[in-house]
Amino acid sequence: MAQKNLASLIVRERRLNSRHLLHHKHPLNIRSRKHQQEKSPIEMTSSTNKLQEVYNQQGFLAALPVLNETQLREAKRTFSELEKELGEEYTQYSLHNVHIQYPWVWDLTQHPQILQVVKAILGPDVILLDSRFICKYPTLKPDIQKNEGGNYEHPYVAWHQDMRYWGIAGGPVLSVWLALDDSLQENGALQVIPGSHCAGMLTHRQAIRPGNMLSVNQEIPEELLQTDEAVFCPLLAGQMSIHDGLLVHASDANTSQRRRCGFVIRYVPTCAYPTHDPDRPRKFAATMLACGTDRFNHFTT
Numbered sequence: 001m002a003q004k005n006l007a008s009l010i011v012r013e014r015r016l017n018s019r020h021l022l023h024h025k026h027p028l029n030i031r032s033r034k035h036q037q038e039k040s041p042i043e044m045t046s047s048t049n050k051l052q053e054v055y056n057q058q059g060f061l062a063a064l065p066v067l068n069e070t071q072l073r074e075a076k077r078t079f080s081e082l083e084k085e086l087g088e089e090y091t092q093y094s095l096h097n098v099h100i101q102y103p104w105v106w107d108l109t110q111h112p113q114i115l116q117v118v119k120a121i122l123g124p125d126v127i128l129l130d131s132r133f134i135c136k137y138p139t140l141k142p143d144i145q146k147n148e149g150g151n152y153e154h155p156y157v158a159w160h161q162d163m164r165y166w167g168i169a170g171g172p173v174l175s176v177w178l179a180l181d182d183s184l185q186e187n188g189a190l191q192v193i194p195g196s197h198c199a200g201m202l203t204h205r206q207a208i209r210p211g212n213m214l215s216v217n218q219e220i221p222e223e224l225l226q227t228d229e230a231v232f233c234p235l236l237a238g239q240m241s242i243h244d245g246l247l248v249h250a251s252d253a254n255t256s257q258r259r260r261c262g263f264v265i266r267y268v269p270t271c272a273y274p275t276h277d278p279d280r281p282r283k284f285a286a287t288m289l290a291c292g293t294d295r296f297n298h299f300t301t
């Protein structure tokens, strides 16, 4: 994607608030998959500086093309096999770090279009920290979590910053959100507050509303946020967004009849290191060198 397009895309996204998107099922910033395949990796990141500049300013980039049609079809096919084998309750959120188990998942983490963007932001030496499929199924079937009134709560993701619970210092965490399905407002696309990564770490607490998919059930109280500035990151299947570990983000429940499946991959530069928190010891058992050289060996035990 030419950088001029990328920059204008981000600026346009800032202008689109959720109310606006309600009236645009296919907002202008989603390019057709046919069109996006015409762009080469070199075109996509023709100016590393520009890419970094927009990312540093906004804390995210959206609608970046990754998978071609064949790769997407294959990823969806293999994911459905896992769904059949393990069941949707499992594949919703429990396919964690399976890049060490399934070669096709490892290949996704090594996709040249992904690594090209990741290297542009983090530099040449990068560790793959963690990966997880996050799948929101259509809400035809009630979710298992009930609130006090006995009503069912559908899975959503509360406002949070990834860094709060990662226990990483010495370098940023960059998250890739790769869409296996179209991810739009109605099926619970990612929402971000542009520029919120510049505010530093915010206070988190235990989420009050049931249904929060996050493992530690964390949330930032809404009174600390300017949620009216939030924008959606709509993606076509095969596209990715990336976001900084300090960017405030969330996603609503999937109220549609279409699955929303994403593969989230976290990368750090090799200079980053795990911090030791006795209250929340963390293991990074699935870290791998994604590209370049690791002169630090911070993640090897």
Ligand SMILES: O=C(O)CCC(=O)C(=O)O
Binding pocket: 134, 157, 162, 175, 177, 188, 189, 190, 249, 250, 251, 262, 264
């Ligand atoms: O998939 C979602 O809805 C949320 C993802 C998320 O919180 C993340 O990628 O850090």
